[in-house]
Amino acid sequence: MAPSKVNSAGDASVSCSQPENGFLNSLSLLSSEKAVQELLQQSPLQSTDDHLIEFSDAMRTVAKALRRAAEGKASAQAEAAEWKRKYELERARNLHLEHKGYNFYEMLESWWTQSSLCNAMGMIRFMLPCLFCLENCKERDRKISEEQSHRENNGDEERTENLGSPSNEQSEHCCGSNGICSHEVLRDGDRDSASKVVPNKFARKASFKLSWCCKGDQSDQHKHDIVSFERGNITTAERSSKQISLKWESQPQTVIILTKPNSTSVRILCAEMVRWLREQKKLDIYVEPRVRAELLTESSYYNFVHTWKDETEIILLHTKVDLVVTLGGDGTVLWAASMFKGPVPPVVPFSLGSLGFMTPFHSERYREYLDSILKGPISITLRHRLQCHVIREAAKNEYETEGPILVLNEVTIDRGISSYLTNLECYCDNSFVTCVQGDGLILSTTSGSTAYSLAAGGSMVHPQVPGILFTPICPHSLSFRPLILPEHVTLRVQVPFNSRSHAWASFDGKDRKRLAAGDALVCSMAPWPVPTACQVDSTSDFLNSIHDGLHWNLRKTQSFDGPRDT
Numbered sequence: 001m002a003p004s005k006v007n008s009a010g011d012a013s014v015s016c017s018q019p020e021n022g023f024l025n026s027l028s029l030l031s032s033e034k035a036v037q038e039l040l041q042q043s044p045l046q047s048t049d050d051h052l053i054e055f056s057d058a059m060r061t062v063a064k065a066l067r068r069a070a071e072g073k074a075s076a077q078a079e080a081a082e083w084k085r086k087y088e089l090e091r092a093r094n095l096h097l098e099h100k101g102y103n104f105y106e107m108l109e110s111w112w113t114q115s116s117l118c119n120a121m122g123m124i125r126f127m128l129p130c131l132f133c134l135e136n137c138k139e140r141d142r143k144i145s146e147e148q149s150h151r152e153n154n155g156d157e158e159r160t161e162n163l164g165s166p167s168n169e170q171s172e173h174c175c176g177s178n179g180i181c182s183h184e185v186l187r188d189g190d191r192d193s194a195s196k197v198v199p200n201k202f203a204r205k206a207s208f209k210l211s212w213c214c215k216g217d218q219s220d221q222h223k224h225d226i227v228s229f230e231r232g233n234i235t236t237a238e239r240s241s242k243q244i245s246l247k248w249e250s251q252p253q254t255v256i257i258l259t260k261p262n263s264t265s266v267r268i269l270c271a272e273m274v275r276w277l278r279e280q281k282k283l284d285i286y287v288e289p290r291v292r293a294e295l296l297t298e299s300s301y302y303n304f305v306h307t308w309k310d311e312t313e314i315i316l317l318h319t320k321v322d323l324v325v326t327l328g329g330d331g332t333v334l335w336a337a338s339m340f341k342g343p344v345p346p347v348v349p350f351s352l353g354s355l356g357f358m359t360p361f362h363s364e365r366y367r368e369y370l371d372s373i374l375k376g377p378i379s380i381t382l383r384h385r386l387q388c389h390v391i392r393e394a395a396k397n398e399y400e401t402e403g404p405i406l407v408l409n410e411v412t413i414d415r416g417i418s419s420y421l422t423n424l425e426c427y428c429d430n431s432f433v434t435c436v437q438g439d440g441l442i443l444s445t446t447s448g449s450t451a452y453s454l455a456a457g458g459s460m461v462h463p464q465v466p467g468i469l470f471t472p473i474c475p476h477s478l479s480f481r482p483l484i485l486p487e488h489v490t491l492r493v494q495v496p497f498n499s500r501s502h503a504w505a506s507f508d509g510k511d512r513k514r515l516a517a518g519d520a521l522v523c524s525m526a527p528w529p530v531p532t533a534c535q536v537d538s539t540s541d542f543l544n545s546i547h548d549g550l551h552w553n554l555r556k557t558q559s560f561d562g563p564r565d566t
């Protein structure tokens, strides 16, 4: 060993001067100079490694804190955007109604009934409007009876016209016995400042009531607790698999017919249906501007058909229309849903496409079906929608995000034309879920479970099951199985800052938006489902669709003869 070299090596030279030290003992065992040199070279490196590890731990903590801050910002932005959109929607509506002399009482009520305050979360979302509606109905009844007694006292013979208020008996049952009543969205008559009814310019919107029916057990029809607490024990009191039934309380008067474009059979059927609904059912009919033009080219007879001019009028459609009829395939149902950014009237989908998963009504028998639907009651599937916000990193300093997009099937985030893997960070209620590396990700409703999500390996889910499907597209990992998450969660999909490429979001297969690094998509269940009429009931229709449409588990039955257990 060359002492000069050992002494020149800082700490090691100190160790060498203290032979009782364990380190020195081991060092003394080293026989070759080469080994000593290796050890001396390693010591400072080891300490550098330790520092690096400490440093990277600290960086990870900082990154975590930053991520949390970004998540908070994203949710706040999404909420702000939602409120802004509602404010604008409401302002447009109020301007329109002000123009018509609509009074403050009605405006306040309509704001409340459509406010997401009363649709905030889960059961609260459902229960509050019912309670409020019940209170409104009672309050209206009180006002009517006050008005009536006032008139009687004054010997006023003037007949109180229908204010769209249910009778006392009705209001007792309105919402109170396990149903949603449509008074929440009714505009039965405009009142002037002296609370007198003036005739409405529009046809009155039909009133209806939704109730949950249990198969067989009629006495329990109005029980709707799913979980009960008996003597401190949690028990499932009743299954939630109930068919929803819609019963008209007043006659539907206005129908909108939405049709698949560029189809001769659809055009012929539409003209025939418009004539029948007008002549036999005396209904007001709305169609898209394109369809009205087509009808008028055929004959000036169709002059009575209504249409709209601009977006503002489309926003108001749900206040006028009692029923939506679609003529086409599933794409036409998606189109119809996309026209209603808020509440959606009941939809009757007629099948004129090749698959028709959501279109159980055969177009040849439209008279029979519409006849029975206009009479009611109708079995309804409430199809949940997702509301999606794109949050731009570039807009982080502005109080500005894009408005929500509602989807009935799914929102897809994929790699578009990029040939690189997508890299998407996913969070569920601010908890990290996973990083998707592959072609993309599908966030689907249960109605959309049989569409793109199914093709990507997701499960088929009954449309009344409340949940959000989280289905990867061609993940580059063997263990990435699809998930089904509960309906109340908020999902956030972010393109990481270090992503090699952009991602693309599309909504029910339409309206592609580019997501740059740092942009995010925030997605939660929308408070406005799409009520579609069933041909039989939700479950039968779903099973018929997977059998007839998808030929699910179709296999020839094995013959009786052949080897068998003895």
Ligand SMILES: NC(=O)c1ccc[n+]([C@@H]2O[C@H](COP(=O)([O-])OP(=O)(O)OC[C@H]3O[C@@H](n4cnc5c(N)ncnc54)[C@H](O)[C@@H]3O)[C@@H](O)[C@H]2O)c1
Residues within 6 Å of the ligand: 329, 330, 331, 332, 334, 353, 355, 356, 357, 358, 409, 410, 447, 448, 449, 450, 451, 452, 453, 455, 507, 508, 509
């Ligand atoms: N690989 C795929 O399976 C794939 C790819 C892209 C889009 N899509 C689906 O197409 C939908 C858009 O439909 P479109 O008609 O406007 O486009 P389209 O004309 O391309 O038709 C897509 C097909 O999906 C069917 N479909 C749509 N919704 C369905 C549902 N809920 N259940 C079962 N089948 C359904 C339609 O009947 C149609 O046959 C998207 O929402 C997406 O789900 C599927």
Ligand SMILES: Nc1ncnc2c1ncn2[C@@H]1O[C@H](COP(=O)(O)OP(=O)(O)OP(=O)(O)O)[C@@H](O)[C@H]1O
Residues within 6 Å of the ligand: 258, 259, 260, 261, 288, 328, 329, 330, 331, 332, 333, 334, 335, 352, 353, 354, 355, 356
């Ligand atoms: N009223 C409409 N205006 C514009 N586009 C529409 C309208 N209705 C449907 N579409 C679009 O037309 C396309 C085809 O519609 P749809 O799926 O109903 O017919 P289809 O393709 O013949 O049916 P299937 O997919 O069952 O074979 C869809 O992409 C849909 O979004």
